[in-house]
Amino acid sequence: MAHTVEDRLKKFRQQCRAAGLALTHQRETIFRAVVESGGHPSPERIYGLVKRRIPAISLATVYKNIRVFLDAGLLREVTVHHGTMLLETNPEDHHHLVCVGCGAILDLEQEAVEPVQLRRRPPAGYRIFRPRVEFLGLCPGCARKKPEKSSHL
Amino acid sequence: MAHTVEDRLKKFRQQCRAAGLALTHQRETIFRAVVESGGHPSPERIYGLVKRRIPAISLATVYKNIRVFLDAGLLREVTVHHGTMLLETNPEDHHHLVCVGCGAILDLEQEAVEPVQLRRRPPAGYRIFRPRVEFLGLCPGCARKKPEKSSHL
DNA sequence: TTCTTGTTTAATAATAATTATCCAAATGGC
DNA sequence: GCCATTTGGATAATTATTATTAAACAAGAA
Incomplete structure (x- = not known):
């Protein structure tokens, strides 16, 4: 169960190949930023981290690749309900x-x-x-x- | 454990008084729309329902009062993380x-x-x-x- | 290697979701 | 009903996200 950053990047590259995803410098840097950031980062936070290494990167690229990673199962998100507020109408627990x-x-x-x-x-x-x-x-x-x-x- | 709409509105009025919130026609209509809609409505959906009864109401008023209700504990929301996407960095379940x-x-x-x-x-x-x-x-x-x-x- | 082709990137614009501001109007204790 | 306070509505502003598109790049064939 070793989850070192390097282990996870190695697996990431394998999974990209398996999924037919081009292995770009940007993608590796984004994935590394997620893994290294720990906790529950937002796309905005990842953008901030990645920009230190690739100053020319665009926020849209970060969003797009996060979506690609999610769809390919390389990342998970905390909730599927982000986006819009939803209310409970059932007053019981x-x-x-x-x-x-x-x-x-x-x-x-x-x-x-x-x-x-x-x-x-x-x-x-x-x-x-x-x-x-x-x-x-x-x-x-x-x-x-x-x-x-x-x-x- | 009767949760009829009228029961819940009665309780709503009591809670408003207890919380020092003015009891306006708009607020009652908004609350009623939430209760009657069932499921997990979005503010936009509530707005649509309320507008049938109060055509002049504004979306901002709906948002503002939902926030008031949430803060006062008159309503609950499905998740506290709506708004922005958050990623998992822990690969384990x-x-x-x-x-x-x-x-x-x-x-x-x-x-x-x-x-x-x-x-x-x-x-x-x-x-x-x-x-x-x-x-x-x-x-x-x-x-x-x-x-x-x-x-x- | 170099070439070719499909993919990816960055910039920009567009859209969706939410909040803030400001002034008129409605509410509630007296 | 009167007045201080709260609330509502219009609008603008902000935040979060996706779409579009031309140029740059990756990956496999020659």
């Missing part, structure tokens, strides 16, 4: 089924899931109110159209 | 601690949580790849500054 194909969200009653148990104490000073589960999957329509998406959730 | 105060996200190793168990079969045709848990709470900094947020996660 509940969980969600999230379609990674089309972003559709279905409610699951809290009772449909065994209570979520933390095995360890949360980090010091952190207060937890409630756990919410997202089941990532494909809705019937998307499962029919793009079953291959299963590979990279 | 894992869970998240999410601070509802500042939006900060902390990774929790998958092993820190008991395996999530669905008690029922998912809806027909739906394929599930993996569950992801978000523990909604407050990070140490926000817990110190706004402990009252606890009321509405």
Whole structure:
């Protein structure tokens, strides 16, 4: 389970070849910036990091390649709901089924899931109110159209 | 546990009074639209519904009041990360601690949580790849500054 | 290597989502 | 109903993201 930056870049190059993606200096630099940044960076943040090494790079290139990496399963994103705000209309605590194909969200009653148990104490000073589960999957329509998406959730 | 529209509007009026919010026709119409729309509506969708009853209303008013409702705990949103895309840099499956105060996200190793168990079969045709848990709470900094947020996660 | 072709990049414009500003109008305690 | 305060609507501004296109580059064949 060695996840050194170099290991991940090596795998990245293999996956690019396998996916038929040209291996450009920009792409490697963008991917490296994501891996090295740690945490949960935004495209804007990656752009800032990459620009140090490639001052001429454009923000659109960063966005485009992040999208390419996501589609090819080389990267994951934190949420499929970025973009627009969505409101809950169900006032009860509940969980969600999230379609990674089309972003559709279905409610699951809290009772449909065994209570979520933390095995360890949360980090010091952190207060937890409630756990919410997202089941990532494909809705019937998307499962029919793009079953291959299963590979990279 | 009666959640009829009228019940929820009655509670809405009480909560407005308790929070010192003026009870306007617009606000009631917006809140009603959210409750009646069901599912996970966007501000744009609410705007469309409200405009049928108040043709002169502006999109900014809808946004402004949704924000007021969220801050007062009268509504919840599906995610605190809407707006900008955030990438994972941790290649392993894992869970998240999410601070509802500042939006900060902390990774929790998958092993820190008991395996999530669905008690029922998912809806027909739906394929599930993996569950992801978000523990909604407050990070140490926000817990110190706004402990009252606890009321509405 | 060099050539050829399809892909990728950078710049720019366009679009979508959200927030801020400012003044008129409506609300609520008295 | 009266007045101080809050709210609403129009508009502009900001932020996040995608589309377009000509020029530069990568990868495989010769």
